Amino acid sequence: MHAYESDYREPLIGPSVKSYTQITDELVRPTEGVPPLSWWILFSIMGMGTLFFLFCLGWTIWFGIGTWGLNKTVNWAWDITNFVWWIGIGHAGTLISAILLLFRQRFRTGINRAAEAMTIFAVICAGVFPLLHTGRQWLDFFIFPYPNTRGPLWVNFNSPLLWDVFAISTYFTVSLLFWYSGLMPDFATIRDRSKSKTRKFIYNIASFGWQGTAKQWQRFESLSLVLAGLATPLVLSVHTIVSFDFATSVIPGWHTTIFPPYFVAGAIFSGFAMVETLMLIVRKLFKLEDYITVNHIESMNKIIVLTGSIVGIAYITELFIAWYSGYLYEQHAFYNRALGKYWWAYAIMMSCNVITPQAYWFKKVRRNLLVTFVLSIFVNIGMWFERFVIIVTSLADDFLPSSWAYFSPTWVDIGIYVGSMCLFMTLFLLFARTFPVIAIAEVKSIFRTSSAVAKAERAKEAGSSSGGYVGSYQVGILDKDAKN
Amino acid sequence: MTEKFQFDSKLKKNLFIAMGLGLVGLVLAFVLYPHNSHSRFWTNILVNSYYFTGIGIFGLFFVAAHQLGYGGWIVLVRRVIMSMSGFVFVGAPLLLLIALLTWGNVHNIYDHWLHVIKHPESLPESMTTKAVFFNLTFWTARIAVYAILWMLFARIITKYFGNITDKRSYKISKLIAAMWIVVFAVSESFVSWDMIMSIDPHWYSTLFGWYNFASYGCGALSFAILLTIYLKSKGYLAQVNENHIHDLGVFLFGFSIFWTYLWFSQYMLQWYANIPEDTMYWVKRAGTGFHTSMFVSLAINFVLPLLVIIKRGAKRNFKTISFVSVMIIIGHHIDFCNMVMYEPNVISTGHGEHGHHALNSNEATALYAENTEAVKEPAAATEHAATDAVTAKPEVKAAESAHVEAHGHEHGSTAKSYAGFGLVEILIFIGFTGVFLYMFFNELSKHPLVNEQDPYFKESQRHHI
């Protein structure tokens, strides 16, 4: 008796993977020995960028928010744009680990670990911006409701910004727990392979003393399922609350009820794009082509075209309803977005988010790694501009024409943003070096059902010559792909 | 083995009884509520046609989405879910009929904007967009297009998805699925604006299409669960087990939460921003007894699934899940009544015999008045009333909303609503359920229940969670 899977499903583990030990070897190897030169080069560039990031933070704290390009009309710009962008990127991690788990999409096993790590690093990057924007960063602890000696004085629970504080901290905590509970068994695997005592000691601490007993696994599965069930509405709520920051206001272009679901779709969209960008690099860097197959990339591309289209429909809905409402300010806000002084930002947003992802309707494009890499970067750019368009165009032309303004970033704005990307990459590179980038236990658990070898074996038993996969791509082609 | 459903005469008889009850309900509604061109009668037809058609097309969407998302488990129950689209062949023409009858002023559902567009000279500049969108020909043509597309895809999908046997037909099915999802997404959003949101043309909500989609989802999944369990009890679908019902239950749970999420997002944002055009929608409903129905629908559609079917055992217990499904079907019907019933059933008293014609011209002016007012100045009084009415005590609320009504309709006339949820609604709902089930079983009996050649058939057979 074998675990069954339809032969119409493409294998999720490449044909050269033949045994569990091989999976362990190949997935643990990146954490052992000296990393490749390319890693060192990337790491030093990103490390320097991170130092510059810290410098810009210091500069902002020392000289104040005045060093940013804000003016009295556009009082929120790159900081909040970056915040929303980073939070959005984080969403794919939780989505892959939670929602795809609930939907039993097996392709998640190859990418969930790295995507979850990405979530955590992205939330770290995101958190910096609102904390920095408070102005007096040393008083940031005021955002928490705690009994104090300043009379009965509490935070305002009616404020969406405070909801954000709760949403982001909960999100960070839960993602961390989810990620780490999945990591424990894999750390134990590394520990049990280690030759050196120090390494054994460190990874045993990291694994929390995991043994892998049947009872542990039973609780593990229950925990992952419930955490997935909790993380799914959580991930929706986080970007929903981010959208509330805007939608609860009465600023034209912001007060629209579609914001919650549309922000969530956009977040998933940008998150998947970032996962693709990173995974394509990791796959190359650590030679993991058998675990992150073209099939994984294609599945992610399908989600990108879906969410991209949802976002596109939301853009059009917004335009339509602005027109339909007959409300002059609303109409002006949207006219201004598309054809006003920020038309270029709108054009970048539309072409990167809505138009280019439509290429993914074609199977050839979905399976082309180079195109995928380029388009995933396009989506990241487009989604940054989406937030920029929403935030800055609505603010730049306020209700008083005499104060209409144009926002231009300063070097500090740019430095913090670019620096935050370097911080993100630095954390990710460190992660890729010391943690198993792919969930070892989870990949093993689908080996008998979804690997190319298992499929071929099953096909041989059934006397078929199709190579175990009767979809449009044969194992042979995958083989060729793995060599690319 | 190609098992087919036998639509026997006993079942037919029961469904005809249900339809008979519905007919009685329609006659009662027509006779008992003659005000506003029998608006209670027409709004009931609209609510039910819209709701059940939505359920039908959602069924198609659901199977299409599974086809694209490699959902293998669904194969055994796919025919049941698809066959719900049988009603589309009744519902879509009924919706089109409602649209066509608008031309002859037979009913007053869309009078709020209808009158205005007939007198474009009375429009302020900011309202011209509505005149374009509600151009009667354009509007009717849109509804005709949705109706035709839905029926077309219902035919194609029910025919094709049951016959997937090889690589080629599998690929084509994916293509059809992708096309249908695009058609569905666009037509579903638009029909919700055209037929439901437009009843009150002042009010708009960008997520309204999504909100309706979630309602369809809850209704459709509930029906899918009930019908599968029914068919099993009659000895069909022997291979379907509690794992499949569990999965449908998970989706039902998910959609119920999703619906609540959208309800909250819509309500909270409008409550919070407190803009008169937004809050009027809620205040009107709160002032005419619909306040209760709002909470009833929240209790049924959110609290009930949250507390009952969150448990694994409950989703696998046929009795529990059936009970919850029945409740959710009713709950979303109440919610649709909430959306549709209010506007057309309001009658402006103080205009004596002029009846609804007086109301029409009155509302035309009101449309103008409210909008210019909203644009030019914050309409402080209305805004104030709106906030209080949503949050204050019931008696204050009633008084305040009466004030809002008066304000809206000018000349100090008071409005009286004949909208409600009573015997006729229940009877008509039963009648439409009868028609829906008749069309479903009729469609179901045409094809084998399960396609054993499907590439995912074995996965569905061994489905275990």
Added chain:
Amino acid sequence: MSNKFLIGMWDHEEVFLHAAKHLTHDGVEIHETLTPFPVHGLEHALGYRETRLHTAGFLYGITGTTMALLLMGWIMSVNYPIVFGGKPFFALPSFIPITFELTVLFSAVGMVLTYCTRNKLFPGYVPRIYDPRTTDDRFAFVFDIEGKSEADVAKLRTICESNGAVEIKTKEFKEGDGL
């Protein structure tokens, strides 16, 4: 605490699952079952009770909901009642987001803590490693043979062999090895 164990190892989870059913059926006392990844259906084969972790999670969640509503309700309408944006003191719609977040937070944190406690997981815990390959590619049953006769041990070996074990070995721990 016993220190002497017989370890039977399998290399294929389906054979192992089969063995688990047989051993449980025959009433063989299994000290520990080790697998490199969760094997679907193993807990049923071994006759384990359903875990009640999710019930605990539900209770933690309800605690979070109650805490959040009580805290916000008290602060906003008793301790510090100030009108914000024309909203009532107890502005329920405004409280929903934080209530939800705290529900999830309490539930998740509580569950993970319970999980770690029940599974004896904490940084620095030194478990007994019966065989390092059980986290790699071996599925193992560990039998307690402390004080058991040669014949009994031999019988256990036969049972393992007949159920498809690929490797059988004994291991003795010193007192204080692991915990």
